[in-house]
Amino acid sequence: MNARISSSEPIKVVGFPVEQPGKVLFDPTSDKTREISSYAETVIAAKESHLEKSLKNKWGRYNPFNGDDTVQIGHDVVNMLFVGFTLAKLAKPSLAHIPAIMTASAVCGYVGGTYNILVGAVIGKNAIQALHDKKYKQGLRFLIMAVALFAIGAFMILSTAAAHTTVGAFIVSHPWILPILMVLLMLPLMQEVGSKVNTIWMKKDPFSILQLDKVEELLLKNEKKWANQILQQWKGTQLNYDEIDSAQKLRDRVEQMQEEVGPHGAIAAFKLFQAVVTEDNEKAKTSLAELKKRARQWKISIYARLIQQILYAGSLGVSLAPLQAASLIENIIILSGMGIPASLDIFSPFLRNGALVVPRVNDDELTEAETKAKEVSSNVLAS
Numbered sequence: 001m002n003a004r005i006s007s008s009e010p011i012k013v014v015g016f017p018v019e020q021p022g023k024v025l026f027d028p029t030s031d032k033t034r035e036i037s038s039y040a041e042t043v044i045a046a047k048e049s050h051l052e053k054s055l056k057n058k059w060g061r062y063n064p065f066n067g068d069d070t071v072q073i074g075h076d077v078v079n080m081l082f083v084g085f086t087l088a089k090l091a092k093p094s095l096a097h098i099p100a101i102m103t104a105s106a107v108c109g110y111v112g113g114t115y116n117i118l119v120g121a122v123i124g125k126n127a128i129q130a131l132h133d134k135k136y137k138q139g140l141r142f143l144i145m146a147v148a149l150f151a152i153g154a155f156m157i158l159s160t161a162a163a164h165t166t167v168g169a170f171i172v173s174h175p176w177i178l179p180i181l182m183v184l185l186m187l188p189l190m191q192e193v194g195s196k197v198n199t200i201w202m203k204k205d206p207f208s209i210l211q212l213d214k215v216e217e218l219l220l221k222n223e224k225k226w227a228n229q230i231l232q233q234w235k236g237t238q239l240n241y242d243e244i245d246s247a248q249k250l251r252d253r254v255e256q257m258q259e260e261v262g263p264h265g266a267i268a269a270f271k272l273f274q275a276v277v278t279e280d281n282e283k284a285k286t287s288l289a290e291l292k293k294r295a296r297q298w299k300i301s302i303y304a305r306l307i308q309q310i311l312y313a314g315s316l317g318v319s320l321a322p323l324q325a326a327s328l329i330e331n332i333i334i335l336s337g338m339g340i341p342a343s344l345d346i347f348s349p350f351l352r353n354g355a356l357v358v359p360r361v362n363d364d365e366l367t368e369a370e371t372k373a374k375e376v377s378s379n380v381l382a383s
Contacts, residue, residue, distance in 0.1 A: 026228045026241055028279050035373040039247040040274035042369035043254055044267055046361045051263050054358050061349075061356075068122050068356055069349065075119040076342035078112035080335060082156060087331040109160025116153030120146040126357045133360040135259050141188035145353070148185035155181055179316035179330060182337075186309045189353055193305045196260075200299060206260050207295035209237050210269070212288065219285050227279045239273045247369035251361045262350045263358045265294040301351040304340050311337035 027033060055061075061069040085105040089096040096102065127142030155178060199205040211233050218226045231241045238253045250270075257266035268291040275284035315333040318326055344352035 026231050028227065032245065033277055036244055037274055037278050038373035039250045039369050040270055042365070042372055043247060043251050043361055044270055044274070046365040047254055047263065047267055050359045054356055071115060071118045071122050072345045075115040076338065076345055078108055078115050080338050080342065082108040082112040083331055083335045083338065087328070087335060090328045090331060106160050109156050113153040113156030113160070116149045116156060120149030120153065123149065129357045138259055141192060144188040145185060148181060152181045152185065179312065179319045182312040182334065183316050186312050189305065190309050193302060193309060196302050197306055200302065206238065206257060210234060210239065212292055212295070216288055219281060219288065222281055227276050230276050239269065241277065247366045247373065251366055255360055258358065261298050262355070264350065265298055268294045298351060301344060301348055304344065305353065308337045308340040
């Protein structure tokens with residue numbers, strides 16, 4: 001009688017694990033796992049180094065001429081003062097004839113207009129960096145924002161000089177121009193934020209699909225093969241163990257995640273990934289806590305930016321409405337909307353509308369990661 005092999009059982013060859021459909025092929029002692037851990041350690045260290053340099057680059061961030069933070073925060077403050085003075089004059093017209101108010105309002109108009117143009121230049125620079133790093137969607141969004149900011153800056157300068165120019169007089173007599181420019185500024189952000197809000201509601205955002213609550217449950221139980229169970233959950237995500245077989249692929253996934261959720265979220269996610277791959281339960285718990293914190297911060301920033309866009313869109317609707325107090329209400333709404341990016345610019349530079357860009361992990365750093373991984377494998381074989 002011929003022996004029959006059941007088709008329901010995988011054929012096993014000594015020394016070669018057999019991949020079953022839908023299963024992550026994970027062996028914590030394999031060369032691949034050691035190499036992935038080494039890749040992750042080197043790439044994460046390089047990304048953290050770039051992040052630290054971006055934060056510590058005080059001249060690049062705070063120099064009075066074109067520092068990213070100086071320009072963006074100064075732009076927020078002067079814009080709010082400009083709209084605030086406009087609002088005060090609308091609420092009490094007699095204020096418009098007080099010399100001190102007239103001077104302060106004019107200064108805010110000219111300085112605010114200049115700041116908007118400078119912010120446009122800074123975001124334009126970030127657009128070039130993003131395009132250089134092949135982040136085309138982010139680069140295009142930054143370019144549209146830069147053009148809108150140039151237009152808003154010109155609007156503020158010309159409206160302040162209304163008494164001296166025909167164009168300025170036209171702008172002052174048509175209050176809907178500023179809301180339209182604000183909405184133009186928000187258009188690329190509306191698409192980005194709207195898409196992200198939708199993924200959050202559908203629980204398909206980069207954090208939700210990692211099923212962090214289930215991961216926490218498995219870490220707390222600490223049962224045998226807990227790491228394999230977590231990796232099974234991450235199939236089809238950026239942390240898909242099966243699809244990472246080189247330092248470049250891991251780097252590209254870190255960069256993709258950074259574009260979606262910011263550098264802190266991306267670093268935290270891949271620190272958790274490394275801890276799971278190496279079956280370090282305690283390190284995984286610590287990394288998970290950090291990742292959950294970054295996920296909360298990211299979601300708060302997304303909802304804050306959504307509210308900002310709703311307010312700006314609402315200001316356009318009010319400006320077009322046949323209301324006697326339309327201009328007053330419009331400026332109240334715009335002023336409220338401006339407070340949101342101001343807080344993000346100060347406290348969340350990597351999650352704001354014109355986010356501070358962290359450079360891509362470069363090819364030299366990838367070569368270092370590959371070399372270290374080979375050394376790790378060689379040392380294991382030698383021992």
